[in-house]
Each structure stands twice: as C-alpha cells, then as structure tokens.
Amino acid sequence: MGRLPRIEPPPRVVDASLLAAVVLLLATGAVSLVSGRPAGAWVFDAHAVAGLATVVLLAWKLRRVRHRLRPGALDATRLLSALLGVVAAAALATGIWWVFGGRLDLGPWGLLNLHIGLGLLVPLLLLVHLRQRLALPTRESVADRRNALRYAALVGSGAVAWQAQEVANRVFDTAGAERRFTGSRERGSDAGNGFPVTSWVADDPDPVDREAWSLTVDGRVRESLELSYRDVTGGGDEAPEDGAAGVDAAGVDPAERRALLDCTSGWYSEHDWRGVRVGDLLDAADPGDGAAWVQFRSVTGYRWSLPLSEAGDALLATHVDGERLSHGHGAPLRLVAPGRRGFQWVKWVESVRVTRRRELGEWIAVFVSWYDD
Numbered sequence: 156m157g158r159l160p161r162i163e164p165p166p167r168v169v170d171a172s173l174l175a176a177v178v179l180l181l182a183t184g185a186v187s188l189v190s191g192r193p194a195g196a197w198v199f200d201a202h203a204v205a206g207l208a209t210v211v212l213l214a215w216k217l218r219r220v221r222h223r224l225r226p227g228a229l230d231a232t233r234l235l236s237a238l239l240g241v242v243a244a245a246a247l248a249t250g251i252w253w254v255f256g257g258r259l260d261l262g263p264w265g266l267l268n269l270h271i272g273l274g275l276l277v278p279l280l281l282l283v284h285l286r287q288r289l290a291l292p293t294r295e296s297v298a299d300r301r302n303a304l305r306y307a308a309l310v311g312s313g314a315v316a317w318q319a320q321e322v323a324n325r326v327f328d329t330a331g332a333e334r335r336f337t338g339s340r341e342r343g344s345d346a347g348n349g350f351p352v353t354s355w356v357a358d359d360p361d362p363v364d365r366e367a368w369s370l371t372v373d374g375r376v377r378e379s380l381e382l383s384y385r386d387v388t389g390g391g392d393e394a395p396e397d398g399a400a401g402v403d404a405a406g407v408d409p410a411e412r413r414a415l416l417d418c419t420s421g422w423y424s425e426h427d428w429r430g431v432r433v434g435d436l437l438d439a440a441d442p443g444d445g446a447a448w449v450q451f452r453s454v455t456g457y458r459w460s461l462p463l464s465e466a467g468d469a470l471l472a473t474h475v476d477g478e479r480l481s482h483g484h485g486a487p488l489r490l491v492a493p494g495r496r497g498f499q500w501v502k503w504v505e506s507v508r509v510t511r512r513r514e515l516g517e518w519i520a521v522f523v524s525w526y527d528d
C-alpha cells in the first residue's frame with residue numbers, strides 16, 4: 156500500500172482518535188437503541204459517519220502494526236491486540252453490511268444484533284489493550300493545525316460516503332433501500348398478527364388465560380381499578396354473555412390508533428391497533444399528588460415506564476388490524492407506545508402503576524425477566 160502522507164496523522168494521534176471514535180460509537184449506538192422519533196435521526200447519522208471515519212483510522216493502524224503479528228513474535232498481549240483488531244473490523248463490516256441490506260439468520264438474532272454484540276465487545280477488549288499499551292499523544296500534536304485539517308477531511312469523507320450509500324442502495328435496489336432512519340426494515344405491516352414475534356432474552360410465558368386475567372391500575376391514584384378482559388374491550392368483541400358491565404364504572408371505551416413498532420433487532424411493522432387508551436384508564440383512576448410516571452408491567456416481570464404526560468396517549472391493545480392479538484404478540488393486552496422503540500412495548504400487561512419516580516430496576520428487568528410460575 157502506498158503512503159498518504161498528507162492525510163495520515165502521526166501514530167499516536169491515530170490511536171487517540173480510535174479511542175475517541177470507540178467512545179463516540181458506543182454512546183451514539185446506545186442512544187440510537189432508545190431513539191424512535193425522527194428528531195433523533197442525527198444520532199444514527201453521527202453513528203454512521205463516525206463508523207466510516209473509523210474504517211480509515213483502523214486501516215492506518217492495522218497497516219502500521221501488522222509487522223508485529225509475525226508468528227514468531229506473538230505473545231499474549233499481541234494476541235489480544237490482534238483479537239481487538241479482528242472484532243473491531245467485524246463490528247464495522249457488519250454495520251456496513253446491514254446498511255447495504257445484508258441478512259443473517261442466527262435464530263431470533265439477526266445481523267444487526269451481531270453488530271451490536273461485536274460493538275459492545277470492542278470497548279471491553281480496548282480497556283485491556285489500553286492497560287497494556289496506553290501512549291497518549293503529545294500536546295503539540297493535538298494542537299497541530301494540520302491534524303485539525305486531516306480530521307475535517309476524514310469526517311467530511313465519512314459524511315460524503317454516508318450520503319453516497321443512499322444513492323448506491325437505491326441504484327442497485329438493495330434491501331438496504333427500505334430502511335427507516337433507525338436502520339430498520341419493513342416486515343408484515345397491516346398483516347394482523349403476521350409480523351415477527353420477538354422476545355428479548357428469556358421472556359416466554361405460557362399463554363395467559365383471558366378469563367382468569369385482570370388488569371390492575373394502582374399506585375399514586377385516588378381510585379384503584381381492577382378490570383376484566385370484558386371491561387378492557389368495552390364489553391364488545393368476544394365478551395361473555397352474562398351482561399355485567401364493569402365498563403361504565405371504569406369509563407373505558409374502545410379506541411383505535413395506527414402506530415409503528417420498531418425493534419432494535421432491525422425491523423419495523425405498522426398496524427392499526429385497538430384497545431383502551433391509557434389516558435381513559437388514568438382519567439378513571441385519577442392520579443394523585445406527585446404522580447409523574449406510569450409503569451406497565453407484564454406477567455413475566457418485564458416492565459417499562461412512560462412519563463405521565465406521554466402515557467395518556469399510549470394504547471393498551473387487545474387487537475391488531477381487527478384480529479385478536481395472538482399469544483406471541485402479548486395477548487390479552489400489550490402496550491402500544493407510539494414513537495418508542497419496540498422493547499418498550501410491554502407484552503402480556505397485567506398492571507399499570509402510577510408512580511412518583513421511575514424505577515431504575517426496569518433496565519435490569521428488561522434483560523433478566525423470565526416467567527417464574
């Protein structure tokens with residue numbers, strides 16, 4: 156490979172930039188997983204441009220150090236460095252492959268999850284690598300104007316490449332062309348229950364018995380509620396015949412809204428959902444002083460909170476495109492949280508709790524909840 160003396164910064168500056176790039180990629184990558192509104196689109200763009208700049212930085216670095224990987228010269232430290240190089244390259248490659256419409260079947264996990272997994276491995280390996288061989292750039296090289304220009308060129312080419320990618324995807328009509336700004340691709344919109352069933356890690360409850368099931372609304376409310384499936388459906392669709400109406404007591408009417416579920420594993424699906432407006436439940440329960448959050452809890456312990464002001468606009472759905480929700484999609488009741496990423500759309504909901512503070516344990520429950528019955 157020929158040298159590009161005018162663009163390639165000094166070795167220590169490249170190394171420090173790689174460190175900065177990993178921090179930036181980790182931060183934007185993490186934030187992107189909870190961003191579902193167009194206003195957050197810049198986070199995805201920043202992640203992509205930083206990733207593309209990192210391709211160049213990593214190529215410089217690998218070219219510089221490759222002579223250290225001679226078979227005779229290997230020790231544990233160098234092997235770890237080599238592993239870091241391979242994992243980092245794989246993280247970048249899977250990201251780019253995804254953008255161009257790549258797929259990979261790994262059971263419930265696909266290519267995007269592989270990218271996330273590799274991306275999370277990089278900072279861990281990097282920490283060990285830095286302990287072994289950290290060398291900070293000198294103050295002069297950081298202040299060097301030529302380095303600033305090199306950076307402008309590097310980030311600028313990343314941005315241009317990111318723009319060009321759209322054109323290329325369109326021209327070659329790849330599966331990457333139908334991505335949303337979140338990177339997700341369309342699956343099974345308007346097809347009733349015919350869209351992917353995704354559960355996180357270990358949430359796999361037995362089907363919930365509608366007749367035995369009930370929904371409680373409690374916490375910081377003046378009027379706790381307990382609703383049967385019949386109450387929640389407004390006494391309509393598939394109601395038992397006994398005529399008793401809890402509906403008026405709860406002030407609940409069926410509501411419908413269109414919303415798009417966007418899973419972090421890389422697909423989205425848009426549907427007409429029917430169920431009960433959380434706002435109607437809250438009006439009936441009458442939140443008390445200090446009420447600020449609404450937590451939705453699954454029979455599995457999986458749970459998530461929305462701010463009170465936003466929760467009113469969410470829906471607890473019993474139906475999708477006119478079909479009763481299937482078990483896999485969270486029957487009898489699942490949260491529909493417009494603008495939120497799929498992992499926040501709690502399935503098999505049995506409790507709505509109004510709280511003052513958000514429970515931080517939800518972040519853990521999302522990863523470790525399981526059905527213990």
Ligand SMILES: Nc1nc2c(c(=O)[nH]1)N[C@H]1C(S)=C(S)[C@@H](COP(=O)(O)O)O[C@H]1N2
Nearest residue numbers: 352353354355358418453457484497498502
């Ligand atoms: N109780 C519970 N709710 C859950 C999950 C879960 O594992 N357990 N997975 C979430 C994730 S990651 C997504 S993307 C959506 C998927 O909904 P679907 O299976 O109906 O497509 O449900 C969310 N709700």
Ligand SMILES: [Mo]
Nearest residue numbers: 418419497498
């Ligand atoms: Mo998801």
